[in-house]
Amino acid sequence: MSATLSFELKRDAFGRLAFLGEDxxxxxxxxxxxxxxxxxxxxxxxxxxxxxxxLVWIESLQQVPADARRLIEEELAGREFLPVISRIDSVSSFATPSTWQVETDRGATSFVLEGEENIRRIGQSALLIADSHGIQFLIRDLTALDRHSRKLLDRFL
Known part of the structure; x- marks a missing residue:
């Protein structure tokens, strides 16, 4: 891993990030x-x-001092919305469109899956699911899902 990066990051009077580099x-x-x-x-x-x-390329957040890392993570969290599905409780129908009841890292929710083409594989065991409103849901690892969730999901894959 590279050495710690040298820059300063703070919030300005409007709450936006301000960067001070080596220059x-x-x-x-x-x-x-x-x-x-x-x-x-x-x-x-x-x-x-x-x-x-x-302004700067960060190979790993571990290179960034703790205060700056916290600001970067806060800013990313405020801009990105990608709920991670941890469990699929139920699916209204195995034909689409269907309503899914799921548990995510942001709480329980439901969404409408319009078609199987809205489920995309990412790598070996991750899936990205787009609902009828374009919101993306992530399943990081299919193998980490419980048996019931995998069984419901298998009907759509």
């Missing part, structure tokens, strides 16, 4: 962007200025 210049309106938000959420993060120019 001694402050940049306002800084936005963190993940290169691989699903496969490697803590690796490959770019801090972009308000014009979309990269």
């Amino acid at each position: 001694g210049q402050w940049h306002g309106g800084v936005v963190p962007v993940r290169a691989f938000p699903i496969a490697a959420p803590d690796h490959g993060i770019s801090l972009m200025d308000a014009d979309g120019h990269e």
Whole structure:
């Protein structure tokens, strides 16, 4: 792993991120962007200025001092909404459209799956499911789901 990165990050008077790099210049309106938000959420993060120019590339959040890491994680959490499904409680029908009752890392919810094509494989054991409103739900690891959830999901794969 690379050495700790040297920069300062703080919130300005408007609550936006401000970046001070090695060149001694402050940049306002800084936005963190993940290169691989699903496969490697803590690796490959770019801090972009308000014009979309990269200020610094972060190989791993472990390279970032704790205070700056906390600000980056807060900003990412505020911008990204990707509930992670931990359990599938029920499915209204094995034909689509169907209503799914699920448990996520953000609580229990339901959504409508319009078609099997809205379930996409990501890697070996991850799935991305888009509901009828375009909200994406993630299943990080199929093998980590309980037997009942896997059985319901298998009907759609």
